[in-house]
Amino acid sequence: MRRLIYIVPAGVFVLIAGFFLAGLYLKPAEIPTVLVDKPVPEFDLPALDARTQGLASSDLSGAVSVVNVFASWCLPCRVEHPLLMELSKAGTINLYGINYKNKPDDARGWLDELGDPFQRIGADLDGRVGIDLGVYGVPETFFIGRDGRIKYKHIGPITVEDMERRIRPLIEKLNQ
């Protein structure tokens, strides 16, 4: 019995290592295949505050749109923010935001400080819509075609490299 106790640490470690192995193949940076080419799930989010309009799934068809899920408490969001500002200025797509599990005041302060690139912002206070969309962390960015179907989801902050290699070509393709 006493000997068994000494085996416990090794056992716990094997368990954790197994999860890591699974984690490496989970590829957090790839979209769950179920959502690709499916229409955006129905939602209708209220506006963040009086200065913006809310966001509903019906806004997401007719033109190519990009939906960025962000929160003021999210550090990586801060990193990708300037690129979103650039994307918004380029004007090739409709850029929308979903403010995820965030106090509206905090989000507003954040946007005032860094600039607001979004045409509409839906406030997802309890993260309900996030669950429907399969969001499991911020930031995530959805790319939606004219037909209102999800074409691609980017997980984690968008870097300059992602922008040049994947996102600009994708937007050009969707806009054709």
Added chain:
Amino acid sequence: MIAEIGHFALVLALAVALAQATVPMIGAARGDARWIALARPAAVAQWACIAIAFLALTHAYVTSDFSVLNVANNSHSAKPLLYKISGVWGNHEGSLLLWVLILATFGGAVAVFGVNLPPSLRARVLSVQAMIAIGFLTFTLFTSNPFTRLSPAPADGNGLNPLLQDPGLAFHPPFLYLGYVGFSIAFAFAIAALIEGRVDAAWARWVRPWTLAAWSFLTVGIALGSWWAYYELGWGGWWFWDPVENASFMPWLAGTALLHSSIVCEKRDALKSWTILLAIVTFGFSLLGTFLVRSGVLTSVHAFATDPERGIFILGFLVVVVGGSLVLFAVRAPKLKGGGLFAPISREGSLVLNNLLFTTAAATVLLGTLYPLFVDALGGGKVSVGPPYFNTVFVPLITPLLILAGITPLLAWKRADLAGVLGRLKLAAAVAGAVVLWTIYRYWGGPGLAALGTGLAGWLAAAVVVEWATRVRLFRVPLGESVRRAIHLPRAAYGMSLAHFGVAVLVAGVTASSAWKAENLQVMRPGESVMVGGYDFAFHGVRSVPGPNYSAERGHFIVTEDGRPVAELWPEKRFYPVQRQPTTEAAIHTTWLADLYVVVGDADGKGGWSTRIYHNPLVPWIWVGAIIMAFGGAVSLTDRRHRVGAPTRRRAAARAMAGAAGG
């Protein structure tokens, strides 16, 4: 040419490490003194090779040699020299090289300074150390070679992420790695002890200084990282429970437990298996941090460019090192002889409780950090764990720890008189009560936890003073006698008092800055002013100024209190054209009792700027507290018994013989 020398030196270091890992280990098993003797020169040679490689890479950065891929990707000719140098470790490949350099430096230090270690133990320690080096050198050479050439060489480089171009962050990784890697020595000692099948007080005394040093470095490293986040990310927060922050916090928590359990091991020859296990776990957490940051399993702002090939390699390495040593532990630890017995209420008992709380805290952070991964792997959907989880679970764990930290130093070994000790701590309890009442009175209606936090800080600070006064018998013997006692107190005692006092200062800072932070967001036009935290902030406009590798919009604020000038603040919004990335540079004026913190945002196009102004009470105490803690560690490190060295086993054996003969 110089890059090739660096590459070659790194290959040579791997060859040396292979010899160092095998020959002395076999020698120690066979008792062959010549094979054992290889360990020391090999450790020094390995250090020299890696140092040459590191200098070669530094040379490439300083001279902006863009024919080296790593330099082209991460540096730029128009960058201040400091950031050219810190750029060496501001990327995945270079930071690995720094990792192995520090590993080899510690190994070399054991070889050079470990003069009075028994040769076989030293050989085994250095051999384990070399095995770790083999893993990291192989990883560097085969998946992350920093010396890869680029042809044709570009005219200029991509530059370093502007967020990382900062003096605080330039020194953050080296300190962090000194901490992480320092724990590898405790780990190597633990493995060597398991192989030898012997753990005694002398062993614990050899391990302790290395653990102390690693712990102090890690404390400074974490504090620097948090300080950087505070002033560079521009919104007044100093800890975000980000996976990478947690990755550095877990080894710190486990290392703190190790620091305390090794005291019991040294003084009382007890808790041996537990101390060994903690040494393995602490270093395991250090490796885990490396894995989390570089594998892409979790995403974080601090993460390096990730790559599945690297992930597999580090995971494999983690399994071999930690899994292998835990199996060795399972096989060998039951054979270690138990040591001194003690009653539940004793200093040992109290330190056991301390260890339980610290390891629970480490496990809690581990769970919170990995929970999204666990749930996802089990197909349970998508979750994210945020600060609310950590804040909720941490308060109940830290509260008893802080109470214990006040009591334990007064408890006697073996069996203690709790009632007597609590009697002596009446003064500390009175201080804590007074602080709680004052907090409730002064901040009526504020968060209730604030009173708990300040009360605990007051308790611990007062208890530290009471403990010191007890030791020097203040007011019980003539003052001169007390002074004499104070001078002759061991430095380790002062080290402990300082470290615990630092904790009290830190807790006060954390509490006050979380509970009473005042924050104002507004659009201001030049000439307007706003009141925050009793200070008047007058805005005097924004103008453009050029920087060495950026352009900046610099705001100007004049701060007054009741009409008296307090400070002028110049917050900046910088734009780095190479990376097309802006950064905010907060302007901070500290009164040491509070920080006045100003950030300037975007212009609204109508002559106004959005500004954020914070009044952060006691926030500097967080870093001052951490520095006092690390300083306490350093003071303890200079204790006489570490300098003189451990009692050798031979001498202890001779004493035992003499005792037996006399009896």
